[in-house]
Amino acid sequence: MVAQNLARTGGQPTDPYSVGPDAVRLSRSAATLDSPILPQREFAAWFEERRRRHTYQVRRIPFTALDRWGFDPATGNLGHESGRFFTVEGIAVEGGRGPVPGWTQPIIRQPEVGMLGILVKEFDGVLHCLMQFKMEPGNPNLVQLSPTVQATRSNFTRVHRGAPVKYLEYFARPGHRGRVLADVLQSEQGSWFLHKRNRNVVIETTEDVPLDDDYCWLTLGQLRLLLAADELVNMDSRTVLSCLPFAVPPAVGERPAVESMFRQALLRSLAPDAGAEHTMTELLSWITNAKAGSEARVRRIALDDVPDWYRTGTEIAHAGGLHFEVVAVEVEASNREVLRWSQPLLRPVESGVAAFFAARRNGVLHVLVNARAEPGFVDRIELAPTVQCQPGTYAGRSPADRPRYLDQLLAAAPEQVRYRAVHSEEGGRFLNARTTYSVVEVDDSLPAPPDDFRWMTVRQLGDLVRHSGYLDVQARTLLACLHALW
């Protein structure tokens, strides 16, 4: 009787999430590696031309030189006199397990939900993304490729009294102008931000869109190629791209950089009926177990009450020289909403690494995912790459006290490295925050992982990223990079 009724849908019910005409059209765009709109060979020249048109200056200043930012006399918290934008406060983490059950630290608190939006439109039947040439003061190279719109709620409400955000009309109320292809709240760095989330939105329009000087139309395939470059596609672009649904990808030409068996396994990993090591029910149970077992509590405290950190006229820093500093910069720009401003930035004291270990298991590519606790996550645990850390923090520690798989990552042979690029984290909040992102192929000699790790297919990551709070921002960058490899 059951079988009889299942037959109504041919026994193969459709996936409510990611298959449908939109996913097919997005996959077609991803398979289109060039475009007559802005040919790939002309992109670099366009980008350089934009760079020449603008002048930017970013220089470190003392905190006292910040305009309308200051330290609260009672708490030492650093904030803007309007009460908007963000504050730098303290948190105390207590009651956790593991080698470091509790600590205190400064953290950026930005409770507003910002908007990261990419506008897409068909040209000659292929979807193109409207990408922005954008300066952010914290980027090492200042300018990178950003989403169409990258707006804090303060931008929306014009707290900074600057020029209106271009193309914002498509995103002010997603779905009211254009069709929604993706729209999900996603977390950002949970070690640096307390409960920060941005709305990741992709809107398709069929209207005529006037093209501003600092914007260009690129296919998803062109963006996949650009993801191979260091420090070009910014964090906000990467996270929005990671939220797009893809159908089983169309065949694309062989890409010589990627070895063929790896690529075949990757293509199989994108299929919804891939031979996954774990069912989605098992994975959801594993995540639930990690959240339910997490006992660490996070409490907001005054920045003045954070021990082991000190403040000078120019920085808030860790006594041991680890982690990060909070500094102040003054910015002059000729193509931002306002021409001159000053703000605090968080400066990591060293570069980070983030890597997925990938293995062909049963012919299907799986990546090794870590259920990770960070104090700034809204719901305790998110899924992180196999390795995600600042390696210098652990210099000189015994192997047992170093992050799992870090040493294997650092020792990986070049032929294991299927993807590697340096990307910047959010240049509007972080100064020179570089992370080396890698996908490293490992073989069956890797022992069974500990319980806070699971092998997952790329498709399973894609099914989860349509919901809030599953993949952390580093895992989302790597998901976008994995899609750049097929």
Next chain:
Amino acid sequence: MVAQNLARTGGQPTDPYSVGPDAVRLSRSAATLDSPILPQREFAAWFEERRRRHTYQVRRIPFTALDRWGFDPATGNLGHESGRFFTVEGIAVEGGRGPVPGWTQPIIRQPEVGMLGILVKEFDGVLHCLMQFKMEPGNPNLVQLSPTVQATRSNFTRVHRGAPVKYLEYFARPGHRGRVLADVLQSEQGSWFLHKRNRNVVIETTEDVPLDDDYCWLTLGQLRLLLAADELVNMDSRTVLSCLPFAVPPAVGERPAVESMFRQALLRSLAPDAGAEHTMTELLSWITNAKAGSEARVRRIALDDVPDWYRTGTEIAHAGGLHFEVVAVEVEASNREVLRWSQPLLRPVESGVAAFFAARRNGVLHVLVNARAEPGFVDRIELAPTVQCQPGTYAGRSPADRPRYLDQLLAAAPEQVRYRAVHSEEGGRFLNARTTYSVVEVDDSLPAPPDDFRWMTVRQLGDLVRHSGYLDVQARTLLACLHALW
């Protein structure tokens, strides 16, 4: 090219969430309305026999008679001397929109994640659920049918030094003993609990399970029939049942209480490719928009600092006589883990209502879902029934100040009411908290709903309930009741 590659999966990729052998087996159990294990006609006698075996006494006591519970002298918060179980504290809600942008209230804070687990096992090829005859002091009729295991974290760690929780070994680490069929963190009443969540788990075992006196095996079909009774299937059972995945249901015998066109539309509403009014992408975008636009902030305050509420020797109550009271009870029981205890309970001052409006749209049953903000939700907004309130709170208010659709619910003609039963909310925390649950069929004359409402299929609710934080506990009860109607 795309179409060519889609053809690999027959163009109909499988749903990673809810179709598979388990969902088919669960549907078969749901279609099995009787069982030789405990025949349906013998259930009432079994239940009465259990009731006769036990004696229970619950009586109101003054707060000073509570054993090891007391008011913190600094804050007035009510708590247990161990620091465990739960506390009654205050919250301030600020910055919201709508008719009541801010308020303060007492609330139960129970940060621990509890476990609600149903053990299932096949008998003669049909899955049966191990249900428990259980006394809870707040239930109007004291005893109801509860999940196999209903354990706070304090139970796990034996804070109350009582007897071990029966069958807990299957749930102490879901998946290590038996197979996981569902496992998800779900919220509970966000107006009464601050950030409370329980783990909803269903585990299948193939072991021999010794049957304790206070337990019985029932098919899902038997439970569906029992859901028609008032105050029998407790809240914890209802929420766990709502989390189970179902395939397209098998044909079952006509059920005379349910009119045929309604039932046909309901069956179509369960299919994954049902003609839903909105795609899942559109619904997720709508939810994201509601969360991103929610500006209310919730701040913990001392219970002593909650204005408009007063405390006597026997209750904490609202000056206007609205909402709820906090009271204390002493309990004596012969079959609980401990034989005698005292505790605070939250007593609503009146019964609540919760109802889904249901309509056949394009031949497919849709229910009208409300994106609702409650201060205790972990992430601001969850999906609630069309109507969910205590009606008396709004007596005498102008129509504009009364909850949307409440008057239409109260005026519904008997022939519109497809389901109606009174169920109790969590009897371990709430005293006599009764809610009348209804599914009311409406026709096309209902005007287009306001933006915080959306029509959704039953299948779409089922896809979302596999993840945390989408459906509130009243919507989950009604989802279980909708499944009782096919």
